[in-house]
Amino acid sequence: MLSVLTNLGSNKYAGILFLLLASQSYGQIAPTPATERLKGMQNRSIQAQNSALNEVEFRNIGPAIMSGRVVDIDVNPEDPTEFYVAYATGGLWHTTNNGQSFTPVFDKEMVIGIGDIAVNWRSPKKTIWLGTGEVNSSRSTYAGIGMYKSEDNGRNWEYLGLPESHHIGEVTLHPGDPLVAWVAVMGHLYSPNKERGIYKTVDGGKTWQHTLAIDDNTGAIDLQVNPANPRELYAAMWYRTRRAWNFEESGKTSGIYKSTDGGETWQLTSGPGSGFTSGEGVGRIGLAVFPQNPQIVYAVVDNQAPLPDTARKSDSTYTLNDFKALDKAGFEALDTARLSKFLRANRFPGKYTAATVKEMVRTDKVKPTAIYDYLFVDDGFQNKSVTGCEVYRSDDAGKTWKRTNTKQIPIYYSYGYYFGKIYVSPQNADKVFILGVNAQVSTDGGKTFTTIDKGNVHSDHHSLWINPKRDSHIINGNDGGCNISYDNGENWFKANTPSVGQFYAIAVDNAKPYNVYGGLQDNGVWFGPSDFKENIDWTDNGEYAYKRLGGGDGMQVQVDSRDNKTVYSGSQFGFYTRTNLAAKERKFIQPKHELGEYPLRFNWQTPIWLSRHNQDILYYGSNKFHRSLMKGEEMQTLSSDLTNGARTGDVPFGTITTISESPLKFGLLYIGTDDGNLQVSSDGGYNWTALGKPAKKNPGLPQGLYVSRVVASEWKEGRVYVTLNGYRNDHFNAYVFVSEDYGKTWKQLGSELPMESVNVIREDPKSESILYIGTDGGLYASIDGGGKFMPFTKGIPASVPVHDIAIQKRENEIVVGTHGRGIYIGKLDKVQALKK
Structure with a gap:
């Protein structure tokens, strides 16, 4: 740890941050440098060792039944009763009995929040690679401080750096070389930073090469490797900015990149003419490669492109925009019956009848635009008219793409930033799972989808594992914990014994x-x-x-x-x-x-x-x-x-x-x-x-x-x-x-x-x-x-x-x-x- 801090450089902000902050406006508040965070965490560890409070013992009173947000699941392909579950802010847990009980294995490190994990099950030591910092961009998505690795099932962890990554979208391991790994870094949540993109290590995480970078607001959200040819990789880049008052969840720099030299160099493969959506509306993207035929690649995208206004004028009522620019004469001319119907439909208090509202406008008690102002809401949760979830497929290793879904897929609404994963069965190229508010499956190559959210499964899905030997066996991670099904989601049981409530x-x-x-x-x-x-x-x-x-x-x-x-x-x-x-x-x-x-x-x-x-x-x-x-x-x-x-x-x-x-x-x-x-x-x-x-x-x-x-x-x-x-x-x-x-x-x-x-x-x-x-x-x-x-x-x-x-x-x-x-x-x- 000391060597890592030494390599990060001196603390040039010490002693002046507080004075600067006192004179700055809200938009100028500076992000805390990773050097300061890491030094503080090291001091916390020292304080903990010497704390006079070490004899004060706490007991956990649960509850466990509702669980908490899962961000990733990694399962032993030879023994699916053994797997790891990573929680957004609850740490990493290990089970060897199919989820009947779990043991926490990441409770003593500098942070507890996780973005993604990857396990080398082939290694005799079952090496765990862990990227800290959730990528789902929630109101309680905590920044990590980079990468960790354990070779003894979490008893000891080695810190691997990347402290300015904050949020890690994917950790991908080389299928044959245990020293090679790639990491998709999403970057800061509330501020721009240059350390976004794809990183590669060839020495087990001792050093990292930054091989793909777009700009200070475009990070890497997903990363998939061709298991038959690990020199071929696909990366999903996502333009995203978030401020306390505004979330910009798409941009023209979002897209899919491909590497054919093991992640050393990258080329955009989703640009204009490729068949993939492009422009300012391209939001979060998820990727999946079909292992039996890696020419087949799927992508799911949160398309924020606006839909045309389909609201039709009616002779029997008004729409909200009818009240936006009225003057007194225009308001007086409103049809009383239609106005009454609008007020009732929008649940105005009973004291506001068509007659009373017209009188209020007539006597200047309220403005002619009062109805529009009264209903004007921008709370971030109203359903915007956007395209939403779309699925694309490439049959030529990413050269060209074709949208597969024939109808709108209603699983994102206006907040696809919170989801965005796609999975293809290891056995059937036409069997595809997508995750959003609901989890859905397609058996016709993404043309149509059906919901598999049946009884005993929570909504808001973030991770899925498909058994490579039996694709009806799936393990799902969502906002309500870890759910397991053996029949394609027809029936579920919850593996929610850990107390991980948020x-x-x-x-x-x-x-x-x-x-x-x-x-x-x-x-x-x-x-x-x-x-x-x-x-x-x-x-x-x-x-x-x-x-x-x-x-x-x-x-x-x-x-x-x-x-x-x-x-x-x-x-x-x-x-x-x-x-x-x-x-x-x-x-x-x-x-x-x-x-x-x-x-x-x-x-x-x-x-x-x-x-x-x-x-x-x-x-x-x-x-x-x-x-x-x-x-x-x-x-x-x-x-x-x-x-x-x-x-x-x-x-x-x-x-x-x-x-x-x-x-x-x-x-x-x-x-x-x-x-x-x-x-x-x-x-x-x-x-x-x-x-x-x-x-x-x-x-x-x-x-x-x-x-x-x-x-x-x-x-x-x-x-x-x-x-x-x-x-x-x-x-x-x-x-x-x-x-x-x-x-x-x-x-x-x-x-x-x-x-x-x-x-x-x-x-x-x-x-x-x-x-x-x-x-x-x-x-x-x-x-x-x-x-x-x-x-x-x-x-x-x-x-x-x-x-x-x-x-x-x-x-x-x-x-x-x-x-x-x-x-x-x-x-x-x-x-x-x-x-x-």
Whole structure:
């Protein structure tokens, strides 16, 4: 490790990054260099060895039943009961009993997130090559630091470099030479970088040659080799940019490249005239070579080319665009019956009838374009009219291509960036599998496809293995874990024993034993007892200890501690529900805007907060601040826009991300936003004051960073903590601050923390000088008020992302919501004893 760091060069950014950041705008925030990340990770390892917290033990309470996102599967072709499953943020797991049980084999390295794996099963040592950093470009896709290799089943790993790769799409091994491998590097997710493309090693990973590079925004997403002639390779290059407010998922530099000299040089084989789609709409591409006849090559592409507008004018109703450019006279001339039908069809509140809306326009209460403005939504999830998934086939080794599908394939919608893999049966050139929201199979060479998502298989598919000796036997990896079928997907069983849930947020109640609640990536909201220990006995009575509260991508949870039965929970973009667990009653909760306003903007993880002073009061953040005095029955909008405003793009931006009310003073409220605003209200949310802005005598806070958490202290009324997160700029510096004067001035904490974005901070319930933080690289505590943080190491993976922390005061326990390894609980007595 030391030699790797030495070769990377000196730290030219040390000591000046913080000062630069404080004066930069959001778009200028610099990515953290790999040199800094690697040095921080090395320091973390040293800190872990010497941590005073090494005796604090954690227990995992699952849950495992819903699993987490799988990115790759590699199976022993001679014994399919042995295979490896790689999770996006849950590490690498090994089974020798067909998935009945698994052992983690990548828990002690510098990162835990994986992009792709490749196993040399022919080698007596079963060499594992592992590329870190998932390529699916999700909102929680974590950057890796390059390549690893193990020759003893994961007991020991050798770091092979490529630290600026961040996200690795494919690792491909030479079928005959164990020293030769190729790696498809996608590159940074939120910033351009020149280290994208194809890399080759001929000495087992000691050195790498960068053989294919296009530009700073075009990386390699897939890479396939002709097994009969390993000098022949195909690479899929993908133009992709992502910012916090916009995702550009296609471009004219996307395409298929071929090498005939073992990956030394490359030629575009999908250009104009080849038959393959080209232009600005070419998105993510997946490749597959038929091993029995390598002249046959398949490609699947996310074609973002827009479809023609097929909306037809109707004499009975209007379309949204009819309201876009109206003046008062034009609005007055609208047909009342058609307007009424449009309002009903678009679910306008009952108070907005055709007559009342016309009167509002007539009297200048709203603009003539008010209806268009009211419905204008750009949340990144509306289905754009794009071509979507297409399949192409070449029968001449990539010289020419022909689209095979005769009809649209509805598995991508508008977000094909999240999928994009294709597989061909090793036995049948016409049997092709494609993965997207659904998994589909074709038996006629890609002309038609049928869905194989039957019972007991999760959606959102990312990986597939086909048994080379029996192609009806398939193993599938998706957002819900590892699923296995022996009959072409007609029937499935889940191999989901590892606890690899990706929690966004958690909460606890005061029941005995207390329950833990949490929202998970693509797996809804669940709750279960804190004394749970994962085991298989539940299958005898059919009662798994954890129960599901809702679907979608599970988000924040608040529990009314007066009854431990009233739960507020929801899914992405602010769709929340109040549930009475005893009566099983549900109430949908989401604030609405008024005619004359644009729609509210909701963060992916929209924040909610129950007042500890009166738990009938629910606070809710969009781009504005909302409050209900009656358990969410009515939501009042109390503020104007508390962000820096909307920003053009296809991802909601300019949204509130965190809310906190002082436990010591009712109505003392803080909010933080995704564009760096931090504000305080001392009157219950009616009036707000901006905090943290630099001034002549006050350096303030770094500007433009995502406010991941603001926490009002339980110990002193004027004390407040804030954590800032640069993940969405590939800026991984750790930012933790405290204010003792209601946010007027700030002091930075944790100066020795490694380069890991910080997600959450909590206070200890018994000592005001003990703090806990969760970062994208682990769990830490400080016993000196934040001067120095130490990592927890016992019973919890060292580098797992920690998204949330809850404290159960009665039991004196810390509850940790990880994004990749479920929930951990630890006793706080030994931490608190360090202060005595």
